[in-house]
Amino acid sequence: MNIGEVSRASGLPAKTIRYYEDIGLVTPQRAANGYRTFRDSDLHKLSFLGRARSLGFSIEDCRTLLALYEDRGRASADVKLVAQKHLAGIEQKIAELQQMHATLSHLVHACAGDNRPDCPILADLAAPATAKA
Amino acid sequence: MNIGEVSRASGLPAKTIRYYEDIGLVTPQRAANGYRTFRDSDLHKLSFLGRARSLGFSIEDCRTLLALYEDRGRASADVKLVAQKHLAGIEQKIAELQQMHATLSHLVHACAGDNRPDCPILADLAAPATAKA
DNA sequence: ATAGATGTTCCAGTCACTGGAAGGTCAAGG
DNA sequence: CCTTGACCTTCCAGTGACTGGAACATCTAT
Incomplete structure (x- = not known):
């Protein structure tokens, strides 16, 4: 071929x-x-x-x-170990993405999305350590 | 500084x-x-x-x-658009990872993980189009 | 004077491809 | 025999967002 x-x-x-x-x-x-x-x-x-x-x-x-x-x-144990490590990595990535998702969807929800400049998304990015909602 | x-x-x-x-x-x-x-x-x-x-x-x-x-x-709409697109990307990545996770955790679960060579993980990788479970 | 922390630039490597250029080969049709 | 188009080849460069390291300059404190 x-x-x-x-x-x-x-x-x-x-x-x-x-x-x-x-x-x-x-x-x-x-x-x-x-x-x-x-x-x-x-x-x-x-x-x-x-x-x-x-x-x-x-x-x-x-x-x-x-x-x-x-x-x-x-030994199937060797295969399993590789897969388990990878699985753990996937779980971590999912957790990180879900954290991002939670924060972002909250912010997107709070943003009017009109022609005015006020924007909670930018406000949050500009003021990290501040408590929000 | x-x-x-x-x-x-x-x-x-x-x-x-x-x-x-x-x-x-x-x-x-x-x-x-x-x-x-x-x-x-x-x-x-x-x-x-x-x-x-x-x-x-x-x-x-x-x-x-x-x-x-x-x-x-x-316009806050411009900000929101950027955030929404990013959010959609995140959602897609989460979905992909969850799909991987489902398949992999199923396989890991099915693998004995002992010193014998039989391994459903390798079997699945070797035979993609075959029905499993 | 000197040691150590800090700063600088530049080059190369990461990961897993992907795009493109420049060119060789093959099968079919005229 | 010639051409067209599909297929194949190699090689180089770029992606994203840094990160590591070399080689060297500068500052600070003793």
């Missing part, structure tokens, strides 16, 4: 696939004309990567997960 | 303050020795920026908000 075909099959942009080769996540073979030639196993890896990335795993996590996937003697 | 003092007062790292000068968000004066000299208004701006950034506004949003803040003839 050429890169266009694996791109369609994996859902990953060709640019991304080349990048993954660059950083050593896949190692397609080369045809005589210089074109990359992907085996089924390469496509499989790329799909794995696409799915792991879509769950928010970092590239380094993906590298680890891929290595574990290919290690038939792995 | 020198950069160290405004750094302590604003809570922003000196590096960040220099960066903000680089991109034109603040324009401190210079003393004869080449040191940056910050006025109260500069510190005020930096605090504003720090707070806006902590609410997740992009640098470009911050630039807009700062301009609106300093425009006494602004």
Whole structure:
């Protein structure tokens, strides 16, 4: 398979696939004309990567997960640990975003949004330490 | 005030303050020795920026908000629009993260986490389109 | 005089791509 | 045989918002 075909099959942009080769996540073979030639196993890896990335795993996590996937003697505990750490990171990000959301939605609600200059949003940004509402 | 003092007062790292000068968000004066000299208004701006950034506004949003803040003839509607767009972005990110969280926590839960190789997490990553649970 | 804290600039790296330029290769149609 | 268009190649630069570090100047206190 050429890169266009694996791109369609994996859902990953060709640019991304080349990048993954660059950083050593896949190692397609080369045809005589210089074109990359992907085996089924390469496509499989790329799909794995696409799915792991879509769950928010970092590239380094993906590298680890891929290595574990290919290690038939792995301990599932190792996989679980990677996933749990990532899960904790996600939870933290959600909490941060929810905090922002609470503050911002409160401010947006309080803002008239008309043609007058008075604006509680700007007032809040300008006066951080002040108690509000 | 020198950069160290405004750094302590604003809570922003000196590096960040220099960066903000680089991109034109603040324009401190210079003393004869080449040191940056910050006025109260500069510190005020930096605090504003720090707070806006902590609410997740992009640098470009911050630039807009700062301009609106300093425009006494602004319409609060303009401010509100910026905030609402940002709020929508936050809501989308939260939704994405919650989707990831749901999938991942399900998988983590299903994984024994022992020294055997069988692992539903890897199984899921390897078989994306398959129904699970 | 000197030590240590503070300041300066500039360059490079982060993360995971993404865009674009400049050019080689291939299959189909005239 | 030639051209057109789709596909492929490499390489360089940019994204966002800093952050780290090197190499050097300046200030403050002893």
